[in-house]
Every structure is written in C-alpha cells, then in structure tokens.
Amino acid sequence: MKNTFGNQFTITLFGESHGEAIGAVIDGLASGIQLDLSFINQMMQKRKAKGNISTKRHESDEIQIVSGYFNGYTTGTPLTILIKNEQNHSKDYEKTKDLLRPSHADYTADLKYNGYQDYRGGGHFSGRITAPLVACGAIAMQVLNQKGIFIGSHIKQLHHISDISFASDEKILEQQIKKMNQSDFAVLDSDKKQQMISHIEEAVKQKDSVGGILESAILHVPLGIGEPFFDSIESRLSHLLFSVPAVKGVEFGLGFNFANHYGSECNDEFIYQDNQIKTRTNFNAGINGGISNGMPILLRTVIKPTPSIFKEQHTVNKQTLENTVLSIQGRHDPAIIHRARIVIDSVLAIGILDMIMEHEATLSMNK
Amino acid sequence: MKNTFGNQFTITLFGESHGEAIGAVIDGLASGIQLDLSFINQMMQKRKAKGNISTKRHESDEIQIVSGYFNGYTTGTPLTILIKNEQNHSKDYEKTKDLLRPSHADYTADLKYNGYQDYRGGGHFSGRITAPLVACGAIAMQVLNQKGIFIGSHIKQLHHISDISFASDEKILEQQIKKMNQSDFAVLDSDKKQQMISHIEEAVKQKDSVGGILESAILHVPLGIGEPFFDSIESRLSHLLFSVPAVKGVEFGLGFNFANHYGSECNDEFIYQDNQIKTRTNFNAGINGGISNGMPILLRTVIKPTPSIFKEQHTVNKQTLENTVLSIQGRHDPAIIHRARIVIDSVLAIGILDMIMEHEATLSMNK
Amino acid sequence: MKNTFGNQFTITLFGESHGEAIGAVIDGLASGIQLDLSFINQMMQKRKAKGNISTKRHESDEIQIVSGYFNGYTTGTPLTILIKNEQNHSKDYEKTKDLLRPSHADYTADLKYNGYQDYRGGGHFSGRITAPLVACGAIAMQVLNQKGIFIGSHIKQLHHISDISFASDEKILEQQIKKMNQSDFAVLDSDKKQQMISHIEEAVKQKDSVGGILESAILHVPLGIGEPFFDSIESRLSHLLFSVPAVKGVEFGLGFNFANHYGSECNDEFIYQDNQIKTRTNFNAGINGGISNGMPILLRTVIKPTPSIFKEQHTVNKQTLENTVLSIQGRHDPAIIHRARIVIDSVLAIGILDMIMEHEATLSMNK
C-alpha cells in the first residue's frame, strides 16, 4: 500500500500542499492512551518553519483529531488527524507551472499521474505532508517514552560544518537526546550551532540552499526485536527514512566507513559487565543479524539541499518542450535539515513501536 | 510478514545453514514464462564460493523446482525452489557454541529465540539463505531483461582499493553492466581487480577479513514507477538491500556527498535533447520524489567485513557468563563482497519488478 | 490492517457515529478519473434513511473530498472523503450507557477497548460508518461501469416475504440490475415491494425489527480473476461482505442448497454456443476454483434484524452487574436491509475492482 505503512501500528498519509487539508489515520493504537497534546504540539512546533532560515509560509499546523479520541483518551479505533492548509499562495505556481523545477518531483509526478496531479506547492510531494507524519510520530514517541525508550537526532553536519558525535556512554547519550528534544535547532556543540545558522542565512543571501547529515539515536530498544530477513531493523527503518523527502542515504553504526576497516578492527566484541552482556564497541549500532542487542541504535541520514533555490536554473517547458531558464518564485526553505530531524525522529518512533508490537504478538503464542 | 517481501511479485525465504534444505516460494509469477535455467544457474554460480578468496565450503547449490513449473514454463501458481544443504560440518560449531561470535547474530538470535534457534553455521542468519534469494532474483532479472531493463553492480571499493565509477553515458553504462554480469569478480578496472584479489588473499594470511562498497546501476527503468510516500523507489529498494546480511549503508546518487554541496551545485537541471526530456546531471540517481524519471538508477551499498575472522577475539560464554577468548573454527569467507554483489543485483531485480507490476495495476484502471 | 482493505485499490475507514466526522481514504486510484459526483451522490442517497421505515436521524451525508481530487479529476494520490456528523443526539445514550444493548457491540467494545470507546450511537460500530464506504464503493462502481461491469442487489426476502430471483438470462439480468440501481427500495416484484414496506411499518408499530436476504449479481466479470487459494473470489468478497454490520451469512450460487443435491444435479456442464464457452447452468455462480468463468456472479447475504428494538429487553448493567431491563431510546431503523443493499453493492465493487487490478499486474509481467 502506497501511502500506508506498518503492520500493527499503521499510518496512512493523505493530502496536498495547497488542498483543503492534509492528515493521517493511525490504525492499531491501543485504547486508553491519554494523549499528551502539549507534547504532540511541541513536536509539531519543532517541525515548523521559523525565522529567516526557513520558508516564510507560516502555517499554524494545528491538529484536529476527528476520530478515535474520546474524553482525552484513545478509543482503540482509527485515530484521524486533520491539518487545515491556510497559507496557500497558489498563484505563485501558476506562472511557472509548465517549467519543470530541477530535482523536484514536477516531472516525475507528471509522468506518473499524466498531468492530473495537484502541482501547486508540490502537491502530495510537498514536505508539508510530513506535518501529519510528525503528529503520528509524536503519538508513537509518547508510547515509547512511557516504555523508557528514547529517540533523538542532531545535525551532525551542515554543509561543511560538523558537530561532535553522540556520546558512546549511555547515560551521557540519554542526556544529549533529551537536550536535543528540547532544542529548536538540534546541535550538540553550541558554537557549531551558531555557525550553522549563520551559514544558512548566508545561503539565503546567495539564493542558494544547503543540506547536511543527521545523526539519530534510539536508546533502550527492547532486546530481540527485528527479524532475520526482510524485516531487519535496518530494513524497516530505512524504508521509513527513505520515504521522507530529501533523504538520499542511510547508514547504521560505522556505515560506509566499514569499508575502510579490517574485520578485526570493527567487530564488536562481547563483554560481561555490570551483570549484563554488552559489546565493548558499537560499530554495528545495536543491531546484529537485523535484531536488537540492547546497545543504542545509531544511524545517519543525509538530507540533500532543498531543490527550491532562487538562483536561475536551466530547465524545460513541458508544454512547448523548449529549453529555457527558471527563476523559482514563492516561499521556500534555504535548508530543511533542522526541520527534517523531527520528521526523522517521528518515523523512527513509528518503526520501532511497530516492531515491538510484532515481537509481542509472537511472544504471546507461548503464553 | 517477516520472511516475505513484495506485493505483486512476492518472495518467501526459508531454511537454515545446516538444515536439510533451504529455499524460497515465489508467488505472483505470470504463467507462460519459459525459464532460462542456464541463466539462473549462471547467477547461482556467481554467488558461489570459489578459490582461496572464499570459504572452503563448496555447495553445489543445485536448485530443484518442486512446484509452479511445468513443461519448461511457469504455471502461474507458486514456484518453489529447494536447495539441499550438503557440506554440513556441523561439528565445527559444537565446541564453541556457547561463545558468542562478535558481530554475528549468535547473541541476538539467542535473545529473540530464547535458545531454540538452529545455531549451526548461523542457522537462518547464514549468508547461505541468499542462495534461494539469488534464484528468485534471477527469475525476476530474466523478466526485466526481456523488458530491456538491465541491472549490474561492481566493487567500487574493496577496503582501501577503489575502482572507477560507472559511466554517466548510458551506452557505455549498458556495456559495463553487461561486462560485470559476465564477470566472477566484478571490477571495472582490471588492474584494480587484481589488487583487490591479492588484498583478500593477504587478509586470509592475516586471519582477518575485509569489506567494501558496491555500486549498482539499473538501466531503462520505466517512467513513473515508485510512489510519493512509503513506497518510494528508495524505500522499497533499501528495505530489500538492508535485508542482505552485512549491508550497513545504502545511498542513492550523490548520497552522503549531497551534504557537501550547495543546492545550485547538485540540482539536476532538465534539458530537452534527442526528442526527450532528460537531466543534464544525475545526482538524484534517476529518482525524484521517490519516482523514476528515466535516468539510470545508481546506488551504493556498503558490505561490512565478514565477522568470521580467525584472529582471536574477546567474547562471553553465554552459559557461564565468563569473559573469555574465541578462536573461530570452520570454513569462512575472508571477504564476501564479490559474492554479495550478485545478491544485491537479485534484490534490486525483485524490487523493481514488483514496483513495475504495481504501476501496471494502477494504469489498468483507466483501460 | 484492521480498518484497511485491498491490495491495489485500498480503502481505510475511520470515524464514530457521534464524533466530528467520519470518512475514508482511497489509495491506489489511477489519476485522470473524472468523478461523476452526481452518481456518487445517488448512491449515497440510496443508503440514507427515508420515510417511516428508517431511522429518524436524517444526515445530509454530504461528502467532502479533501485530497486526491483536483479540477474534477482524481490526481492518483490518496483521495480522502470526509462526512460531517450533524444530528448527534448524544444525550439519548447517556441515560442507558451502562445497560448493554442485546446483540449490539456495546459489550464486546467494552471488552476490547476497556471502556475507552466512544459509546455514543455505537461509535465506530455504527452502521453510519458505511456512509464513507458507499462513497468509496461508488467510485469503484463508476470505474467498473466504464469497463462494462455491472453490480446490483435486490431484497430477495424480507422476513417471510419473498421476491422472485434474478433472471438467469444475462440480458434480462442486466435490465434488472439497472432497474434495481434506480430504485430506493430494491425489489423485483413490485407487489412484494409494497408488502415488504407495509411489513416494516407493521414492525415499527410492534416496536420490533425485521431482517432479510439480499441477492446480488455481478455481470461481465473479466475472465480469470481470483486466485486458487486464499484469494478466491469467494474469499475476498466474503471478507468484505462480513465486515458490513448485520451480515451473518454469505452464499454463492446454489449455496447451502448444494447440500440437497447429487453432484450430477448441480455440476455446471459446459457448452459451446454463440462462439463462446459457457455453462448450461450457473449453480457455481460464475466461479470455479475461486476464479471467474465469465458467467454472472450471484450471491446471497443475510441481514439480521436490527438489534435496536423499542421492546423491553433483559440485560445487565455493566457497572452494577445487576440483571435489569432496558428500553432502548433514540432513533433507530426497524429494518436496514433496504439501505444495506447499497453497502453490499459497494463492497462488491471494491472487491472486484481490486481483483481486476491484481490480475492486470500479473499479466503485465509478460508484456
């Protein structure tokens, strides 16, 4: 199913950037969960555009729950989230609607939908569709937090500026995650944070955009979730991560750097310590054979520079088939990585919760 | 479903390394496909261990089709492939079965299956389970080739030794793919190929192992396949890629290198040329918004060094919970990247075919 | 997935009887379908309560399409239907909310959702949730009609009053289907129609309710759809049919009456006639081995009497656990069969369209 994901905790996304409303349906929620609306709202806020490093389109992104929620608790039936679209400057798109925006989905949408797609603001391809995804993620996150599982991300790299890495010590890591979850622009090293913000502001002046790399951590994942084959933790999480617009690469643990090491350098040796089996190192990011070993799950995701730049670009007019130049109008983000990180956290929460539930289903057979 | 993947072209994998047989069921095959058994066998051969750069376990890997195949053609009902396990030196595993092999799935399997798993040779986690996967991939590949779609991979990097990249020119790329598909050790630059083989032999002497990076190309993908959200091409392919043992990172096009560029440097401008719309560059690997634009799909996958090394390693005895050292016995690969590339090709074929079929299902609504 | 059905044409239902809105998401719609809103509206009208043989709750049931629809055509992205709830007399349910209504889902909902469900008006169990289902069905029906496939139902039996059966002659059957599709109270024999209506009115006076049997026909089903095993036409359609509230039995062709015949009496012999292979009889309802043979698909569905009756009934107070009596208040249908038939048509359309699309996916492999 194209816009549905999850086996037990299932998300269906819908909506277009300039349509009436966007939203999501969550099926598989247990009943009796007292939703922490202020927590959900905080996560929604972190995804929102703010200041001059983001688009000038400011949506209130107020979520409206139209089903599955009664007297402050989930009912156990499908929970539907609606978010009204408000700031539709649809006219921005009329003038240039035949000019294919480079690295956008204009052309592929046209191929796929034969010209019938809602092209305004990217339609269903808009990053705006990640707003209801974050709402779903926030609900999953609340459930995980209650189980003692924590998820967070920081901007490991923005263009050429690098942050420090997450700590390997679990206690420090937990503090870092909590700090990032409180932050609007999630960077561990505050000096680097300022440099990054300045660099985005500089990109705005240059009518250009920048991308970067997010590092994410999932702490206290239950032992033994994930499956040997098609449902390895890496498979399930990458499926979700690559559905987030602008993601073009995902790596776990040492990731691509595994290529530069001998096996003897990057195997994670086991050690019995503090009454539990651990690994001395965590190059495999808490996952062996697709299954969690209890160590933190660590991963990196690359967010490409926003394709919407104000610099003039070469392109084709899809009606006349003439080669021409395009100056993108409208309101756009010079960088989305600081907003995307909350989307990444959201899909990680959705994926992990779903795998935990499936694992519990199997365990119940022996009860 | 844990060991099943695909919506229209569906693969179910089963079996353990030292069990009686491993295999796969393909459901959703059309009837009337004349299977090219010699082509399937060639792909199986490329996955097999050969020479001193691979394990000494030499299985014939003869596939036996026990259903869904009649008088040389597919019947349209489930096609079941069985491969007998022959060279089971199960005793190799008895002595050390309580010692958790670092970076193997011994510990996580134990957590997940509570000690009931077949531990011999990695059981269901063994790379051996990729043999029936390649058989399925070969069938998908045959179907794709008949549609003019070609898939191939080469070893872009083995440890510190790098091959050249696939050509951007489609005609040259097609020749490269075909050449790689004929090769047992797929490297574009033959000098580098020799260096790589020597380096693996050197790793054997050091009782160590090496990994690397595969670059894969998919040529002539139909326009408009893939979906905006959870079934983007990247999502579906990465789901399959990360289910292949040893894969720890996947990137499409520029991948992680997107982080180092301004948007203006890495947007793919459109151009109308030779009566078609193309992109001047292909940093996005033929995929915009999750959907194919007709340019080659290019991706890289990191294969970590084989965890089975003969060097002594620290670990834990899971019964006594003592910290101890382990010298792995048995027959193991000092590198698997040259074998893994055919597994990567196989899952790419399976994934692309499935998405093409789904796209056709949707198109049929308007017929 | 609990509230989602379909592989290629996928429906997700949401909403509660007295919540803010009910609705559905359709995923997998092709782009470029010019929706016939008046046709959809006609189907919605037929489901609606009318006159004194139905509930006094009169909802406008106006559908609002909030995504996937642009300039009069489907876009190919998820199409979301919202229907506002208007006539919520929620207070009707407050007084008796602890009294379990016999044969309703009050008790099972309480068991399943631990008391957190929205109990007002049956919540998610309300027949009201079939309104968006009919909207989805109408869209599927429009697509099928354009392919020359027709679906219709009539009230074969209301309590003890029987209608004639659908004709075996295909041309007459097609006329009957079209006539039923125009009718608000679908009965072939107009004398019986009047008797049935009178009998329902009589049931109202007796503070009681009645049920009956629907006979449905699907005409011009493409050859070869359905699957040998778990996706037989009967399996897929019955799955959908039994999800409609009040359905407690489904039979195809001769159905339960097969038990009363020798094989020689109820085998459908083949005959070559008018340049095609047909069966002389159609006891198997156009389905052999789960697959369509081109003859009309005929089936019967029993709709039990509405459980909401105004007669006093014995029950239990779930809070005090006292045995007590209940006089149901509120607005209820003395019969729903005349409204249910359009729901039955809708799920048949959804099921058949999905199976056609899957069949086309498989066929495309050989193209």
Place this chain on the structure above:
Amino acid sequence: MKNTFGNQFTITLFGESHGEAIGAVIDGLASGIQLDLSFINQMMQKRKAKGNISTKRHESDEIQIVSGYFNGYTTGTPLTILIKNEQNHSKDYEKTKDLLRPSHADYTADLKYNGYQDYRGGGHFSGRITAPLVACGAIAMQVLNQKGIFIGSHIKQLHHISDISFASDEKILEQQIKKMNQSDFAVLDSDKKQQMISHIEEAVKQKDSVGGILESAILHVPLGIGEPFFDSIESRLSHLLFSVPAVKGVEFGLGFNFANHYGSECNDEFIYQDNQIKTRTNFNAGINGGISNGMPILLRTVIKPTPSIFKEQHTVNKQTLENTVLSIQGRHDPAIIHRARIVIDSVLAIGILDMIMEHEATLSMNK
C-alpha cells in the same frame, strides 16, 4: 498475496497434485514450541482417504519439516513442511485433458494461466493442497489447545440426512468437540453416521457424489478479539473458509435463518450469572460487532458435492470447441465432507490464532 494468509501467523501454500511435492511455509511461529508430531499426524490421518467412501488414491502424506524445527522444538524462523506426491497416475488425465470437467477449475485455470497450468489431477486446485494446510492447522491447533481453546466440527447434514446440532451447554459442547476430534467420520448421532456412510456408498454405485453441511464450534475464544471493520471475526474466518475447495456458503449462528425472525426473537439478551456476563441465547455465535463476547463461536459451512462424478456429462473440447460428452476417469471421492471437516478445523485454528496474536500486539502497547 495470493497463496499467503495471516498477519502474525502466516501460511504460504504451494504445490500441485501431480508435481514433485506440495507444502507450506509458516512464518511467525514463536520459538520453543515442542511440536506434538503424533497430534499433527492424527490430524493428517483424518484428512486422508480411507475405505470405499473416498478416493482410491492413497498417499502416505508423511510430512517432512525441512526448516524452522530443531531438536524437537520450533526455532522461531520459517517452518517449512514438504509432502511428497507419490501416487501420481498422471496418465489418467492425458486422454481427456482437453475436455473441460464440469464444475472443476479446468476451464478457469485455462483462462487464467493461458494453458500453462499443470492440469494433472487439478494441479494447484487439487484438494490435495489441503494436506499441508492441515499440517499448519494442526500446529495452530496445538498452540490453541494449550491455551484452553478447542475447535471441532461435525457433519450436520449429508445430502438429505441430518445430524443433531452441537449442544448449547458449554460443558457438553466441549465433550462433543473432543469426541468429534477423535472420530474419523464426525457425526454426533451414531445412527445417522451409519446412514450417511451407507448413503455415500450408494452414491458410489450410482457413479454420483454428495455434499453436505459442516457445523463447527470454537470454544473459549479469548474476549475482545476481532475488529470492527475489515477484520471482523466473521470476515477473517470466512476468507479462510471460502479458500477451501468446495465451500460455497458460510453462516454464523442463526445465519440465513435470521431472516425468518423478528429482532425481538433473535437478539441475545445479556445475563449476569456465575460471576460473569453471558448471553441467554447465542444466535450471534459469540460475535457482536465482529468481536468475540466469550460465548462459543458456531458456524456452518456448505461443502458442495464433489464435481468428479463417473456419470457421463456434457462438456466442450477446449481445443476443437466441439460439444461432446465426458466420462471422468481416475480415482475420485464420492464425498469429501468427512475429510473436509478437518480442513475446516485447520483454517479456523489458523484464523483464530492469528487474531489472538494481533490482539496481544495491541494490548502490549499499554504495557
């Protein structure tokens, strides 16, 4: 997926009647289940042809477990069952292979698979494919029995001969189920059993076949399983039941007889008794709103007369398109209902276990 069913307990079936082997893969089994092979074998025996009331094809139906089973316990990885085909009298089918057998799947298979299907003995459509299904069902049944859930069926009607019904008293019902599970020809009233057997023997003499109706009971179903919409208990079970060859009708509780009653006659009133809430009657078969209420689930399934009869029948030669007559050769069952009942029990066990596991997955969210 066509030949796969189940969300958490997943069955994939494969094989053809005269191919090398038939079988099934179960995915989602917990590890550590000590399989009771003698119990599985007993269920396999009950499905087998015996005496002169069944086909003369006597297969040993010995199951071979080739994966997922180690040292007497399930491993938690896919469990694969193989059954060799032995008594292939394929020549029986050569002479008449162009003559479409009435009410068989010959014609529809030909339409669907374009002539490439394995036609021998019905190929994948053969009742023989239910042998691995019973093996899967036996494993599910063992798990359910350990949870105190019992399932059984009896022949409620064979042609015109009727058995008594299952008792409404749960203790007596439990005894009846256990007795039926010990019986080769499951009839409650032993006088009727003899009459039925004689009647089948009579049908053999007349070169004809007979069908009938099975009544099944599921006892001690956990409270609150099933879902309001597409996964109602009735939906999921009917999906499975209608995939069993020869099933043409399914009804729960009063079933079609609901049509003959006023609501006041067939509502199940609640009563608090023996410290629990029960219903006085059980017309709804333990299911309200698609969800279990703790009362026994009762259902009836019609098994049509075997289409293979030795009487001469009219049909068409699919090659010459001539109308002709056919005398079926080979070995066939004059009745399959006494064998089918164990298949029905098997699919009920598979369906109920899967729903229990899903319910547990949801409950785990609040843990």
